[in-house]
Each structure stands twice: as C-alpha cells, then as structure tokens.
Amino acid sequence: xxxxxxxxxxxxxxxxxxxxxxxxxxxxxxxxxxxxxxxxxxxxxxxxxxxxxxxxxxxxxxxxxxxxxxxxxxxxxxxxxxxxxxxxxxxxxxxxxxxxxxxxxxxxxxxxxxxxxxxxxxxxxxxxxxxxxxxxxxxxxxxxxxxxxxxxxxx
Ligand code: FES
Ligand code: FES
Numbered sequence: 439x440x441x442x443x444x445x446x447x448x449x450x451x452x453x454x455x456x457x458x459x460x461x462x463x464x465x466x467x468x469x470x471x472x473x474x475x476x477x478x479x480x481x482x483x484x485x486x487x488x489x490x491x492x493x494x495x496x497x498x499x500x501x502x503x504x505x506x507x508x509x510x511x512x513x514x515x516x517x518x519x520x521x522x523x524x525x526x527x528x529x530x531x532x533x534x535x536x537x538x539x540x541x542x543x544x545x546x547x548x549x550x551x552x553x554x555x556x557x558x559x560x561x562x563x564x565x566x567x568x569x570x571x572x573x574x575x576x577x578x579x580x581x582x583x584x585x586x587x588x589x590x591x592x593x
Contacts, residue, residue, distance in 0.1 A: 442502050446471070447515035457503035461495075462486045464502050465512060473513035473542040477571075484570030487543030488512045494547040494569070513542040516549060525549050528587035534579040536572075544570045548584045558588060 444451045446469060453468040460479075465471040465488065477485030479498045486498040489511040517523030522530065525545055535541045544567060551558070551566040558566070563584045564577070572580060 440503070442505070443507075444502070444505055444510060445507060446510045447512060448509075453502065455502060458501045460498050461488070461490075461500040461502055461505065461510070462497040465497060465510075471512050471514050474546075475539050475542060477540070477543075482571075483540070484543040484547065485540050487546045487570060489546060489550060492550065492553075494550045496569075511546075513546055516545065523549065524590055525552065525584070525587040528583040528590065529580070532579050532583040532586060534576060534583035536574040536576050540570065540572050544572065544580060548580075548587075552584065552588050552591065556588060557592060558585070560585060 439454050440457055441452060441454050444453065451469055453464050455464060455468060462474055462476060465474055474488050474497055475485040476498060477483035481496045481499040484496065486496055487494050488497045489495065490500065491508045517526045525548055529535050529545065547567060547570050555562060560581060563581045
C-alpha cells in the first residue's frame with residue numbers, strides 16, 4: 439500500500455491504496471464519492487466518466503499512481519439537488535434521465551463539451567456523447583437536454 443495525495447473537487451485528498459488501484463475505486467471506496475459508476479470496467483461504457491485536468495476521462499482505466507497533482511472533478515462538484523447545474527436542470531426539464539446509472543458520466547462529458555463548444559449543432563452533441571452509452575433509448579432526449587442547456591447559457 440502507498441499513500442497518494444490527490445486533488446479532488448478542489449480539495450486535497452489522501453488515500454492509502456495499491457498503486458494500480460483505478461481512480462474509480464479510489465473515488466467510490468476511499469473518498470465516498472459515489473456519482474461515478476462502475477459499468478464495464480473496460481473503457482467501453484462511460485459510466486465512470488470524471489474530469490482529469492478538465493478532460494472527460496474513464497476513471498475505471500486510470501491507475502491512481504498516474505494522477506500526480508492533476509485536478510480531478512466528479513459530478514458531486516457540479517451541482518446539488520437543491521442547486522443543480524444548468525445542465526442537470528436541463529436533464530430534469532427534458533426528462534432525459536431513465537436509469538440514473540449512466541447519467542453522471544454523460545453529464546460530466548456533456549458539461550465539458552458545452553464548456554468548449556457553447557453553440558453546438560445536434561450532430562455535434564450526438565458525436566460528442568458517443569463515448570458514453572445509454573442502453574435504454576433516451577439518446578434523443580439526452581441530446582435535447584444538452585442543446586437546451588447550451589441555449590440557456592447563451593441567453
Ligand atoms: S466503467 Fe469505465 S468505461 Fe465502463
Ligand atoms: S438513461 Fe441510463 S441507460 Fe439510458
């Protein structure tokens with residue numbers, strides 16, 4: 439076991455774990471941040487997506503020893519139940535969520551995408567979300583929600 443000092447959601451965090459422990463395991467099991475989910479564990483589904491240095495990243499595939507002092511952000515830092523992030527509010531307004539399992543990862547990817555592409559087309563949103571799977575068929579409403587959040591931010 440080794441002690442790692444991380445920066446998570448703007449705060450320092452210390453974990454004592456194996457160097458090859460995935461970031462997802464550290465977040466969920468050591469730090470109690472349960473938003474990111476374990477789906478496939480193979481960089482295929484996106485349920486575990488968080489930001490590393492502002493970039494959407496599959497946290498199931500990042501060994502903690504590679505993180506150094508990179509800033510990690512999870513859905514917990516985006517909004518709360520009482521003060522949702524505009525993107526979360528748009529998902530509520532569009533009733534875009536079905537399972538809640540894939541959505542933390544989708545919202546983290548979509549938030550980074552909107553930050554970098556404030557006025558995207560529908561096709562661009564669809565392409566940006568390709569790394570994150572939704573198995574229930576809510577794709578169109580998820581895209582609607584991302585477009586809505588982008589429009590609201592531009593008002
Ligand atoms: S759990 Fe990480 S990509 Fe599926
Ligand atoms: S909303 Fe999660 S699988 Fe579709």
